[in-house]
Amino acid sequence: MGVFEEDDSVRVSTLVKLWVSEGFLKPMNGKSLETIAIEFLKDLIDRNLILVDKVGSTGNIKFVKIHDLLRDLCLNQSKKDGFYHVIGQHAPRGISSLRRVVISRNAPMMEVLDDLQSMPRARSIISEYGRIPCIKYSRLLRTLHAYKFHYFGDESLIKSLASQYVNLRHLAVRVGSMSSIFTSFTRLWNLHILIVSCFEMFTAPADIWRMPQLRHIEMITGGRFYLPEPSSDDVVVMENLLVLVGIANFKCSEEVVKRIPNIKKFGINYFCRRGIEQDDYYCLNNIKCLCKLESLRVDCWDDFVASLYALTFPQSLKKLTLDMNDYFQWEKLLEKIGALPFLEKFKLWYGCFGTGKWEMVEGQFPSLKYLELHSCPSLQHWTAESNSIFPRLEKLHLDDMRQLKEIPTQIGDILTLQKIWLENCGESAVMCAKEIVEEQVELQGEDLPFRVKVWLPRENEAVQSLAGPNFEVYVY
Structure with missing residues (x-):
């Protein structure tokens, strides 16, 4: 710490x-x-x-x-044991034999250069705040963590990492070119964690499917990162891979699903690809075979993937985010989603409700704790036919739902409900939330743990006059 x-x-x-x-x-x-x-x-x-x-x-x-006093104890103990060296701080035992180096937020670049060059045996370099300079590091380097704020200075150095630093387990960097990462990439046979921030469109080598130690692959990209299908000649199963996030136009073929049997977190996005007209080209229905999957995010912006309507989710799913284009009709999928027994978090972004209605039925979303509806302008009427809806719901977040005229009054009867957020929503929805609050205050008193927070893009005297201890109104 x-x-x-x-x-x-x-x-x-x-x-x-x-x-x-x-x-x-x-x-x-x-x-x-x-x-x-x-x-x-x-x-x-x-x-x-x-x-x-x-x-x-x-x-x-x-x-x-961590408490400041306990952090001081950590620092003092690390100096005593030579556990790690924070650049800019005195090291009583010298730094030449130290294995870990930490680059702090305000560390001068000259000090960073001097200390790194004086640590020929460094195993770990951790920078949460600044840039790592371009010098030649120890071949024993195991952890390189620096991807948040600045580009890693020299692409040639990244290429040497991929070809020489075979002991790397954790590589988290920000680069200008993805090709610098994947040159001789398979030599990193010890790699466990790969996190790359880049704004370039790039296709990874298929050899990535031959690296069984990988546990976490995350692409933080403004461009598009493509991961090809594995070769049928490969027999490696990625049993350790738990996280695969930031992959574009990923084809979930049977062969691919067999290679990632233990995946827990999966994030994919789909863009328009000319010449591909088959509804089932991406084989998304095979996602149901990922029986250990707990978190799934699917983004489909540019082109419509009709096979999504036939998508069946694994029963193990706990978190689901779907971000669709404006033509995607939620009515065709919500019944399946509502039947997931362990789903705790559901975010529904964009898309449309063809009828303008969402009519909930009893027994749906039995484990849901958090629900977010974002930018669904076609949804006007949200109703429920039973009092038994969202039995475990704790938080409801409505964002940019300007046409929504009503919130099911039954939501106010949910014993676990703690918060409702409304951002940039119409007055009708806000009034429904106010009625829910008033009913709860009448039943339980003003000390109830339930709160409503409303954010408005401009002054609205009618809504602002509703503010109270359990109903907060903010203008931004």
Whole structure:
């Protein structure tokens, strides 16, 4: 935790990936290393050594902090043990033998250069804040974490990483060209985590399917990243691969699904491809065979993929985000989604309701905790035929739903409901939310844990006059 700056909010997923790549964790009782990491983190939280800073929409811990005094203890102990060196700070034992180096936010570039050149045995370089200079590193380099703010300075250095640093386990960088990453890429046979930020359109080599150690592939791109199908001659099964995010026009053929049997988080997007007219070209219905999948995001913007209407989701799914073009008709898919037994988080973006209505029936969304509807201008009437809707719903987020005239009054009867957010919504929906609040206050008093927050793009005296302890109104 001393790697991060004072008072920083530390992303749990980043911390977990660093623990995994550093080899701090060992397999236990058939659990994944990521699951073990979360258990260790919760143990530290239970001991009040680590503080929860932000919780996700379904209750998962997203960010943590550490008390300043405990962080000082981390820094002092790291100096004593030579665990890592923070550039700009004194190292009583010298730095030539140290294995880990941390580049802090305000570290002068000359100091960074001098210290890195004086650490020939560095195994890990971690920079959450700044740029890593272009020097030749130890061939024993295991962790290179620097992708948030600046481009990695020299593309030729990245090429040498792919060809020489065969011990790399964690490579998280920001580059100008994807080709610099994938030159001699398969020599990185130890690689566990690959995170790349790039704005270039690029197709990865099929050899990526021959790297069984990979656990996490994430492309943070403004362009498009294509991953080809594996060759039928390959026999490698990517049993360790848990995360595959940021892939464009991914073809979920039977062969591909067999190669990623343990995938838990999957993020794909589809763009128009001329010459492809078959509805089933992308084989999206095979997603149902990913029986361990927990989180799925599908974006389809430029072209309409008709096979999505026939899409069947795996029963294991807990989180689902669908971002479709304006012609996609949600009525053809919502019944299937509502039947998913473990679905806790559902985001529905864009698309349309051909009838202008969403009529909910009893028994749908039995486990849903968070629901977000974003920019569905065709939805005007949202109703329910039963009081038994969303039995576990905690948070409802409506964004840019200007034509929505009503929210089901039954939502106010949900015992677990905590918050309703309305951003840039019409007055009718806002009034429905106000009625829900008033009913709850009448039943439980003003100390109830339920809140409504409304954001408006301009002054609206009628809505602002409704503000109260449980009904907050903001203008932006």
